Amino acid sequence: MPAKSDATLQQQIQQIVAEAIVSGRCAPGEKMPSSRRLAQHLGVSRITVTLGYTELVANEYLVSRDRSGYFVADTAPTRPVFADQTVIDSGGVDWNSKLARPSRLREDILRPPNWQDYKYPFIYGQSDPDLFDHGNWRNCALRAVGRRDFDSLAQDHYQNDDPMLVEFILRHILPRRGIRANPDEILITLGAQNALWMIAQLLLSEGQKAIVENPCFPGLRKIFDQMRYVAASVDVDSDGLAPDSIPPDADVVFTTPSHHAPTNVTMPLTRRLQMLERALQDDFLIVEDDYEFEMSFLHSPAPALKSMDQAGSVIYLGSFSKSIFPGLRLGYVVGAPALIREMRQLRSVVLRHPPSHIQRTTAYFLSLGHYDSQLARMARIYGKRRAIMEGCIREFGLEPAGREMHGGSSFWMKAPEGIDTTRLALDLRRESVLIEPGNAFFARRAPDRSHYRIAYSSINAGAIRDGMALLADAIRTAPRG
Structure with a gap:
């Protein structure tokens, strides 16, 4: 069985057997191991194997024969087999010369794909599984x-x-x-x-x-x-x-x-x-x-x-x-x-x-x-998180950059003079804190590395204060200029 999988044991068995059939390792007409034997081999219950086999029968990978067991169906899907092809080494295609309109790289909002692994993810726009219905x-x-x-x-x-x-x-x-x-x-x-x-x-x-x-x-x-x-x-x-x-x-x-x-x-x-x-x-x-x-x-x-x-x-x-x-x-x-x-x-x-x-x-x-119910739940919880974050901003002497009026799910902040927020964001990762440096939001004619955004949509209320304390400490010790 795969070491790590989100699939159930029954689904993993289906995947293993189907792959063996499609790849040709199990030929049409070949008898499959009995449910008892396969269960013992995989260390799972017999009913789990039986349910997996039953689903494979329904999908025409297997056929069941009374008193004989399960066999690979003659109509089971298979992959086409191609003869060995001669590979010609031509040095590859120069795609830079082929692309008529290549994408011009612009600095993106700095956030790692594995943001869930960080303890204090003050990042905007991600889903909070505790709030979703x-x-x-x-x-x-x-x-x-x-x-x-x-x-x-x-x-x-x-x-x-x-x-x-x-x-x-x-x-x-x-x-x-x-x-x-x-x-x-x-x-x-x-x-x-x-x-x-x-x-x-x-x-x-x-x-x-x-x-x-x-x-x-x-x-x-x-x-x-x-x-x-x-x-x-x-x-x-x-x-x-x-x-x-x-x-x-x-x-x-x-x-x-x-x-x-x-x-x-x-x-x-x-x-x-x-x-x-x-x-x-x-x-x-x-x-x-x-x-x-x-x-x-x-x-x-x-x-x-x-x-x-x-x-x-x-x-x-x-x-x-x-x-x-x-x-x-x-x-x-x-x-x-x-x-x-x-x-x-x-x-x-x-x-x-x-x-x-x-x-x-x-x-x-x-x-x-369900939508209205979710909005009400989000507003209630976001309101609490926002109040905690506002208190931390005042307590730790952090500087908001704008005037907040109606809500939202983030704060737009300004770092002290001389601090590069891109460098600050990268340094904070070592403390398991994620913030979003603001440079990506500005026009190229007006680069700005003094702003940053912190959001409360993706972080639990109980983690906000500790994360904000780490942010404030990093700002105090950050190099200027």
Whole structure:
């Protein structure tokens, strides 16, 4: 049996036997060891082997013969066997010369893939298994692949989305943000990044000017890098992106007004109205990434720009990645029917539509009330964690860089003068502490290694103080300059 496996013993037996058959080690008609003998050999119960054999019979790997045992089926799947091929050593392909548009490397947010192994992971955007409703999600997934839904889900829907999911977003999610929309004004996406890519592809070309916040979500700049497009960066202040700082020749403005990424400041209502007035005056479009609006647990969320948009200037993006779990990669765009039609066609060229069973599972999770229950649980626990972290910031003399207004799940911080937060983050790993240095959020023209982000979405409340103490100690002893 494999030394480490997440599969059950029964599943591991199925895998071992199936692999032996497919690889040709067990030939058609060959008799398999008896369940008793194989159980003794593997050190498992006989019923476990019998159940594994039964499943292999159902999948046509084995046949059962009365009083004789189990045999490899004549129809069992096998791998094709190829004759030995002569290998010609040509020195390999020079892929650097072949790639027409190689990715231009931009510094990414510094976080290791094995972040779960660290005691104090102050990193943003990862799922906390203690907060997620595993049982009800599993029940919704089973319901989605049940007989009632499966015939529909198994079909290729070409460009169409799950009508149940679309209906719930239209009738329950968007009204919370004051948005009214019709089915032809919404498109399901593989998260906000997928939506931003399609919008950039359709709206931006040479000679057009896009405005992005500085600092901003690094994934947006990566999209522009891949397009060989240079966007204009506008510095944000304590209220987010200032409408007066947007140049009059702008064509598209990308903004995160609910919780600015990464500072978390919330754009006030007066500035939101000014933004819409500027869009009408100068005829530019606004792409509103409603970043973490569900995490407005300190105060009521401010109205979405889209909810006040009478002219159709705002393209609204939402995502379930933070509110359900990050690996879901499911979101939506709300915009004018003409734009949604174009985005639907562009999406179909790449992936047709997000997987139907994921859409239907999410629809059940939302419609059965599990989503609202999870949001309430997250708000309650995040509120406690935030209070602990705020107390630690004051106790240890750490410096927040922005004004927090409505919630979110992280703090945007500034290190003392002369401290390189990238080096600080790497040094802290030796203490099993993870923070995110801020340089990746800034435009290349304005590199900044003095900021960092600490999040409380992925760390248990009981570990926050010890981790913050280690962070404060590392800052005190960090080299300057």
